[in-house]
Amino acid sequence: MKRFILLVLMFLPIVVLSQEKSNFHSLDTNVISEVEISTYRLQGYRKNLHNTRYSQKDLSRLGVLSASDLLQTLSSAHVNSYGHSGLASPSIRGTGANHTQVYWNGLPINSITLGQSDLTIITTELSDNVSISYGSDLSNTSGALGGTIELNQAVSWKSSSILYRQSIGSFGTTGTTVRIDESVGSFHYSVGIVQLSSLNDFKYTDRTLRIPIQKTMENADFSQLGLVGTIGTKLDRHEIKISSLITDSERSLPTIMGVQTKGEKQSDKNVFGVIDYQFIGDKIKNQLKLGYVRLENKYFNPSIEFESLNFSQMFTIEDDIKVYFNTPWSLSMRIAGRFEYADSPNYKQQIKREILSNFSKIERRKENSYHSFSLRTEFIDQKGVGLFPGVGGSIKLIKNKPLHLKWNGSRNFRMPTLNDLYWLPGGNDALMPETGYCGDIGLSSNLVSNRKRTNSKIINKLTFQAVSFYSIISNWILWTPNGQNWSPRNVKKVQNSGLEFSLNLSRTVNSIRGSKNLGLSLSYTLVENTVLESTLIGDKGIGKSLLFVPKHCFKYKIDYQIKDWIIIAGQGLTGRVFLDAANQSYMPFYGPVYFIVSKEVKHTKGAGLKLGIKVNNLLNEEYQVMPYRPMPGVNFKIMGEINF
Amino acid sequence: MKYLIFILSTVTIFGCTKKEIGPQHINEPLFAGQKVLVLNEGNFGWGNASISAYNPNQNRVANGIFSSVNNVPLGDVCQSGIRWNTSYLIVVNNSNRIEILDSTNLESIGHIDCMGSPRYLLPARHERAYVSDLYSGLLGIVNLDNYQLVDSIPVPGWVENLIYGNDFLYATCPNDESVICIDTTFNAVIQSIDVGIVATSVVKDRNNQLWVLGLGSGATSAHLLCIDPSTNTIITNFEFPEFEAPTQLKINGTGEELFYLNNGICRMHISDNELPSNKLITGYGQNNYGLSINPLTNEIYLTDAKDFIQPGSLFRFSQNGQLIDSVDCGIIPQAVIF
Numbered sequence: 012m013k014r015f016i017l018l019v020l021m022f023l024p025i026v027v028l029s030q031e032k033s034n035f036h037s038l039d040t041n042v043i044s045e046v047e048i049s050t051y052r053l054q055g056y057r058k059n060l061h062n063t064r065y066s067q068k069d070l071s072r073l074g075v076l077s078a079s080d081l082l083q084t085l086s087s088a089h090v091n092s093y094g095h096s097g098l099a100s101p102s103i104r105g106t107g108a109n110h111t112q113v114y115w116n117g118l119p120i121n122s123i124t125l126g127q128s129d130l131t132i133i134t135t136e137l138s139d140n141v142s143i144s145y146g147s148d149l150s151n152t153s154g155a156l157g158g159t160i161e162l163n164q165a166v167s168w169k170s171s172s173i174l175y176r177q178s179i180g181s182f183g184t185t186g187t188t189v190r191i192d193e194s195v196g197s198f199h200y201s202v203g204i205v206q207l208s209s210l211n212d213f214k215y216t217d218r219t220l221r222i223p224i225q226k227t228m229e230n231a232d233f234s235q236l237g238l239v240g241t242i243g244t245k246l247d248r249h250e251i252k253i254s255s256l257i258t259d260s261e262r263s264l265p266t267i268m269g270v271q272t273k274g275e276k277q278s279d280k281n282v283f284g285v286i287d288y289q290f291i292g293d294k295i296k297n298q299l300k301l302g303y304v305r306l307e308n309k310y311f312n313p314s315i316e317f318e319s320l321n322f323s324q325m326f327t328i329e330d331d332i333k334v335y336f337n338t339p340w341s342l343s344m345r346i347a348g349r350f351e352y353a354d355s356p357n358y359k360q361q362i363k364r365e366i367l368s369n370f371s372k373i374e375r376r377k378e379n380s381y382h383s384f385s386l387r388t389e390f391i392d393q394k395g396v397g398l399f400p401g402v403g404g405s406i407k408l409i410k411n412k413p414l415h416l417k418w419n420g421s422r423n424f425r426m427p428t429l430n431d432l433y434w435l436p437g438g439n440d441a442l443m444p445e446t447g448y449c450g451d452i453g454l455s456s457n458l459v460s461n462r463k464r465t466n467s468k469i470i471n472k473l474t475f476q477a478v479s480f481y482s483i484i485s486n487w488i489l490w491t492p493n494g495q496n497w498s499p500r501n502v503k504k505v506q507n508s509g510l511e512f513s514l515n516l517s518r519t520v521n522s523i524r525g526s527k528n529l530g531l532s533l534s535y536t537l538v539e540n541t542v543l544e545s546t547l548i549g550d551k552g553i554g555k556s557l558l559f560v561p562k563h564c565f566k567y568k569i570d571y572q573i574k575d576w577i578i579i580a581g582q583g584l585t586g587r588v589f590l591d592a593a594n595q596s597y598m599p600f601y602g603p604v605y606f607i608v609s610k611e612v613k614h615t616k617g618a619g620l621k622l623g624i625k626v627n628n629l630l631n632e633e634y635q636v637m638p639y640r641p642m643p644g645v646n647f648k649i650m651g652e653i654n655f
Numbered sequence: 656m657k658y659l660i661f662i663l664s665t666v667t668i669f670g671c672t673k674k675e676i677g678p679q680h681i682n683e684p685l686f687a688g689q690k691v692l693v694l695n696e697g698n699f700g701w702g703n704a705s706i707s708a709y710n711p712n713q714n715r716v717a718n719g720i721f722s723s724v725n726n727v728p729l730g731d732v733c734q735s736g737i738r739w740n741t742s743y744l745i746v747v748n749n750s751n752r753i754e755i756l757d758s759t760n761l762e763s764i765g766h767i768d769c770m771g772s773p774r775y776l777l778p779a780r781h782e783r784a785y786v787s788d789l790y791s792g793l794l795g796i797v798n799l800d801n802y803q804l805v806d807s808i809p810v811p812g813w814v815e816n817l818i819y820g821n822d823f824l825y826a827t828c829p830n831d832e833s834v835i836c837i838d839t840t841f842n843a844v845i846q847s848i849d850v851g852i853v854a855t856s857v858v859k860d861r862n863n864q865l866w867v868l869g870l871g872s873g874a875t876s877a878h879l880l881c882i883d884p885s886t887n888t889i890i891t892n893f894e895f896p897e898f899e900a901p902t903q904l905k906i907n908g909t910g911e912e913l914f915y916l917n918n919g920i921c922r923m924h925i926s927d928n929e930l931p932s933n934k935l936i937t938g939y940g941q942n943n944y945g946l947s948i949n950p951l952t953n954e955i956y957l958t959d960a961k962d963f964i965q966p967g968s969l970f971r972f973s974q975n976g977q978l979i980d981s982v983d984c985g986i987i988p989q990a991v992i993f
Contacts, residue, residue, distance in 0.1 A: 218677055219702065221727050221763075267702050270731050270750055314771060315790040491962045492942045502962075548941050551965050558964060590678055590703065591986060592965035599675035638678040639702040639728075 056150035056343070056372065057142075057159065059381065059403040059417055061087075061453060061478045061511055064142045070135050071176065073579065074607065074625040074648055076186060076207060078113070078141070078160055079130035083583055084605070085566065086143050087511045087536045088158065090130060091559050092636045095182075095211055095643050096233035096262060099130040103145055104480055105507035105540035105560045106157030110425060112148070114161045116254055116285045118302040119152045123323045123351045123364075126154075126428035132260040132279050136176075136188045136205040137239040139165040145511060146480060147423045147449035149387040149401050150345065150370055154425035156447045156484060164254045166199045166243040167192060173655055180625075180648035183210030183232075200242045208234040211265075215641035216633060219269030228641070230272040231265040248291050255284040267639035273314040280307040294335045302327040323353035323429070339377045345370040353429045362429050366391050372401075379407040391426060396444060399423055413457050417478075420450035427499065431488055437498040445486045445501070453478030453511075467522035475514045482507045483543070491547070504544035505557060509537045528572040532581075536564040542592075552592030561586040563600075577623075579607040590638060601634035603627065603642070609650070618655035625650060678703065678728075682719035685761055686710065691949070692743065692992040693958065693969055694733045695985030704733035704747060705985035706761070711954070711971060716982040718966070721745075721754075724761045729754065735775045735990050739799070743992060744784070746773045753786065755802060765802045770795050777817040779824070779839055787814035787826060794826065796842065808842050810835060816857045820865050820884035827854040827867060834867055836887055846887050852878045856903060860925045861910030864890070868904035868915055877901050879915075879923075879930065893930045907974065908950035916943050920957060920976070935976040940968060945989035954979065958988035 065081065075081050079099035082088045091108070092099040100108035109126035112119055113133065121128050135141050141162050148155040176188040190203035211231035216223045236259045243252040257280075264275040282305040290297045307322040329347035336342070349366040372385035387399040401421030408414045427442040455476040462469045486501035493500070517530040540560040542552045556562070563586035570579040584602035589595075609623025624647060631645040680703065690708040693716075697704035706721045706729060721729045730750030737744050742764070743756040753767040753776060772789035778799065779785060786795035786804075793807040794814055811831035818825050823845070824837040834854055836846040852869030859865055865882040877899055881891035895901055901917040913923045919937035923930065940959030944967070947956040953974040960967045967988040970981045 219728050219730070221725065267700060267731060269702065269728070489962070492944075492960060547962050550962070552962075590680075590701070592962065595966065596678060596680040596703070598678055633676050635677050 057144040057148055059383070059405060059419055060144045060146045060148065061417075061451065061455075061476055062142055062144040063513075064140055066140050067135075067138065070141065071621075071650075071652065072577065072607070072609070074178070074623070074650055076134065076136055077131055078128075078133040078135055078162070081135055081141060082130060082143070082160075084581065085532075085534075085568070087145060087513065087534050087564065087566075088143065089536075089561050089564055089585060090636075092131075092642075094228075094231065094265060094637075094640045095213065096131055096209055096231065097265070097640065100127055101130060101157075101160070102560060103158035104482065104509065104511075104536075105505075105538040105557070106482070106484070107557075109428065110154065110157035110484075112152055112155040112159045114151060114159065115256060115283050116163055116287070116302075117151065117161075117300060118283055118285055118304055118327060119325075119349075120281075120283060120304055120306075121154075122306055122308075122428075123325060124306075124321055124353050124355065124429045126425075126431075128160075129279070130160075131233075132235065132258065132281070133160075133162065134205055134207070134235065134237050134258060135162065136186070136207075137164075137190070137203045137237050137256060138162040145478070146419055146451050147401070147421045147447065147482065149385060149399055149421055149423055150372070152349075153368075153387065153389055153396075153399070153423060153444075156423050156425060156445070156449060156482065164201070164239065164241045164252075166201075166241065166250075166252055168194050168197065168199060168245070170194060174652065175654075176650070176652045178648050178650045180209075181646035182213045182228075182643065184208070184648065197245045198242075199244070201240070203237075203239040205237040206235070207237075208232075211643075213641075213643040213646065215268075215643070217268050219639065228265060228643075230263040230274055233260070233262040235260040250287075250289045250291075252287045252289070253285070254287075255282070257282050265640075268641065269639065273312055275313075276311045278307075278309045280309075281305065296333045298331045300327070300329045300331070302329075319356060321353070321355040321357075323351065325352075326350045339375045341374045341376065343370075343372040343374070351429070355430075355434075357435050358429075358433050359435060362433050364392060364429065367393075379410070381405045385421075389424075396424060396426070397446075408454075415455050416452070417455060418450070418452040421448075423447050423449060427488055431499040436496040437490070437493065439499050442488060442499055443486050443501050445484055445488055447482055447484035449480070449482040451478050451480035467520050470517075470519040470521070472517045472519075473515070476511070477513075478511045480507070480509055480511065500546065502546050503542050503552075506539075506541045506543050508539045511536050525574040526572075527574075528570070530568075530570045530572075532566075532568040534564075534566045538562055538564075550592070552594075555592060555594040556589050558590060558592065559588045561588050561600075565602075575611045575613070577607070577609045577611070579605075579609075580629075581605055585636075598635065598638065601632065601636070601642075603632050603634065604629040614655075616655075619653070621650070621652040621654070623650045624648070680705065680719050680722065680728075682723035683717040684723055685720045686715060686717055688713075691956075692736065693984050693988050694736050694745065694990040694992065695967065696732050696734065696748075696960075696987040696989050697729075698963065698986060699732055699749060702728055702731045703986055704729045704731060704750075706733070706745070707969075707982075707984040707988065708761075709969060709982060709984075711980075714980045714982065716969075716984065718983070718985050720761055721756075721763075725763045727763075733990075734773070736992050737776060737778070738992050739778050739784075744776055744778075746776055746786070748772055748774065748789070753797070753802075767797050767802045767804060769797075769804060770807065774815055775817055777819070777824070779819075785817055785824060785826075785837075785839075787817055789813050794837070806842060808837060808844065810844060811847065815855050818857050818859050818865065820859055820863060820882075823884060825857060825865055825882075825884065827857050827869070829853045829855055829869070832869075832872060834865070834882060836884075848882060848887050848889070850878070850880055850882075850889065851875065852880070854880075856905075856915075858904055858906040858913070859910065860906060860913075862925070864925070866904060866906070866913055866925070868901055870900055870902075871895075879904070879913075881925075895930065903946040905946050905948045907948050907953045909953075914946060914948055914955065916946050916957075919943070920946065920955060920972075922976075936972055939970050939978065939981075944987065945991065947991035947993070949993050951993070956991045958984065958991070960987045960989070963987055 089102045101111045113128040145158045174190040178186040192201040241254040260279045284303040286301045288299040304325040331345040333343040351364040368389040374383040382404040385401040403419045405417040425445045458473040487503040489502045513534040519528040540556040566583040568581035582604045587597045606626045612620045693707040695705045730747035732748040734748040745754040755765045770791040774787045796806040815827045834848045854869035856868045867880045877895040879893040903916045919934035922935040944960035945958035955972040957970040971979045
């Protein structure tokens with residue numbers, strides 16, 4: 012606690028300094044928009060990475076409710092899903108689930124005990140936008156060797172709205188969202204509540220029987236209640252925002268096919284809170300953040316009357332300052348302190364960990380080029396972990412044409428989780444952090460053309476990103492047998508290389524009869540995942556892929572909008588993944604199709620009504636993502652939304 | 656309309672290819688002739704338990720034979736098995752089932768639904784067999800004529816290995832740190848012998864004495880005990896050095912030599928007065944997991960589970976510890992049925 016107070020005092024001068032310098036001459040055009048602030052500044056650090064951003068409107072159009080849905084539907088990432096509403100973990104660019112960092116308003120929310128997030132319980136319904144970045148990122152925390160997922164609350168200064176969204180679907184699935192946003196002068200508040208539930212009692216074919224028969228999924232129900240609140244105010248160039256999100260998720264854990272249910276249940280109660288103070292001057296920006304994350308996970312197995320309660324808390328304080336010079340140069344610095352506490356019946360005592368970090372970045376931004384150099388230093392329990400540099404850049408390849416060549420490179424690391432270090436039995440406090448070198452280079456473009464005809468105007472848009480990436484991660488931590496127990500060890504050196512390609516095409520025709528739009532989005536990811544070295548003698552996995560990493564992922568979405576009608580169809584094809592280190596057994600490819608039809612009716616006073624139906628797994632494909640965990644066949648969801 | 660047709664035709668083109676469903680494993684055809692069966696546990700919750708057939712004379716192995724013969728997966732966590740008359744009885748722990756296989760062609764001829772989490776099975780008289788269980792707190796009794804669970808006996812929690820001694824059934828109870836004695840006429844526990852260790856393995860020697868191996872609990876070390884079933888008392892007690900974790904106690908065909916895993920394979924004569932100071936076999940395998948002794952040849956079979964996510968290995972040694980051969984098996988090989 013003393014250190015916490017000390018850090019607060021340490022940051023105060025920076026805040027004061029930033030206020031004093033606010034009378035610098037204005038050169039910066041990045042001033043607060045009248046409508047929206049709280050663009051969470053750290054996003055800017057990842058602009059040079061391959062990244063995609065989705066607004067709440069994008070997500071609601073597609074009936075996306077969770078980060079798991081989002082990644083499966085739209086992203087270049089792969090999701091290992093244990094079934095509808097089951098545990099879902101991400102894999103970006105061939106890395107593991109704990110190489111993807113998930114942030115809520117800038118707070119790292121990956122479990123400090125497990126090192127990863129369960130994407131199913133991360134609701135996107137209460138976020139205003141979600142961003143996915145691909146590739147190593149050093150700016151916020153260490154460990155993002157694969158990529159980052161970021162959920163944010165925005166503050167709108169000049170808009171007020173009430174939203175009611177309701178969905179009803181197959182297998183007793185319902186979802187209700189209510190959100191109120193209100194702005195009065197320089198004061199804003201918003202509150203939102205979401206309730207999701209599903210019985211998940213879908214039919215599946217049990218193929219573990221000699222004569223396969225149809226069964227009903229048992230013990231797979233899911234419910235979630237989420238509550239979000241944000242208040243914000245601004246005075247001149249100063250803003251303050253306080254946000255909080257509470258989620259309470261309960262779910263039953265089904266067994267695999269052929270195994271009787273044991274009635275296992277899991278509950279996750281998460282509390283996130285953040286206070287952001289932001290100052291935006293002409294030549295200096297500053298953001299001070301205080302954050303709190305509490306994760307509580309309870310597991311219960313009634314068949315053996317076993318209960319386990321694990322919880323962790325994290326306090327964070329950080330200051331992020333950016334100074335613009337009178338040249339193309341700017342300097343950013345971010346100092347952060349993170350204090351972690353965790354408790355579990357499998358720890359000898361409550362565990363505490365303290366992480367102090369500094370991230371500095373110098374940037375040179377000109378009209379046709381951008382270059383940056385960054386350096387991260389981190390101290391864990393007052394011991395230095397090392398220096399982690401990063402470079403990035405982009406150049407415009409053809410003058411006056413928006414075709415950019417971008418590149419990034421960095422050295423990154425992931426510290427062992429608290430379970431890796433302290434779990435009894437097996438925890439290994441001699442573990443070294445995983446370290447990696449990651450790089451990517453790619454082309455991106457954003458082309459828009461307008462053509463006018465007699466009674467219409469045609470707008471064609473094309474955006475594409477083609478990125479080639481490479482990473483090599485050493486000291487890869489795996490839990491391996493060690494005598495009577497399993498214990499984590501630094502076992503492997505893993506190389507990932509590949510290609511991400513995404514293309515968005517759209518053609519909009521505006522005429523006096525109304526507007527029409529046809530859009531096509533494609534994404535393809537190729538991942539060559541190879542184990543280069545292993546401490547295991549005679550490891551048959553050397554030269555082979557790790558488990559559950561697909562080599563090919565292809566997703567597409569076609570949407571057609573005419574007047575108030577929108578038709579969307581899409582599919583996510585995932586290639587085979589291996590089930591053993593020698594790559595002898597595998598899960599075959601799958602590619603469920605979805606189809607959405609919706610109609611929007613807008614009232615002249617801004618009120619709107621939207622009705623739609625989504626058909627998941629349109630072709631009733633029988634598939635599994637994880638072995639013997641069936642996914643539902645064709646199913647429906649009726650969606651309604653009133654906005655005024 | 657043309658756009659709608661375009662959308663639907665694209666979806667149909669990409670969506671209409673199918674294919675394999677669920678996990679795909681290597682299932683090799685069963686060969687004819689002599690074989691021992693290697694039971695591969697597979698990963699808990701992945702449903703990838705399997706059986707490998709091994710011909711020791713030809714150094715030949717066929718993996719995934721249960722699935723290749725029966726066209727269905729074996730289940731989740733293959734824990735143990737025995738040969739009984741013309742059948743193999745295979746205990747599939749997390750699938751809560753005992754598969755009955757015809758010993759000539761390995762075709763499944765039935766199965767027994769158990770009480771939750773079966774571990775080991777021991778046939779008794781009158782076509783009955785006893786089944787130990789991890790969680791139920793019961794010892795199951797099954798009728799091997801009709802493959803039905805017919806009765807159960809309350810026991811103190813987790814029951815592991817089973818053996819007959821002096822006309823009574825003995826069972827190790829790891830959580831209770833005891834060995835229980837059961838009268839099979841009345842199907843009741845008649846005595847609990849406090850052994851003070853997490854007793855797992857039990858074998859019977861040629862003198863009808865019972866040897867029990869268990870890990871220490873709390874501050875105590877692992878012990879190897881000898882129980883006289885005529886008095887139900889501990890007559891010999893060997894303590895292992897601190898931090899040693901011996902497992903898999905087995906005995907050779909003549910009932911004279913004990914074997915166990917302890918960072919290698921240790922051998923001890925039943926008349927020895929102390930634990931062996933040297934290991935019979937070391938340096939084979941990454942993660943020694945299962946140990947079996949062929950009762951006819953006294954050859955030693957060691958399984959290596961490696962990192963639990965790749966095919967394991969089986970090593971075969973002579974009774975003096977000379978390597979004869981080794982073969983690749985399935986995921987997490989453990990028990991061997993001769």
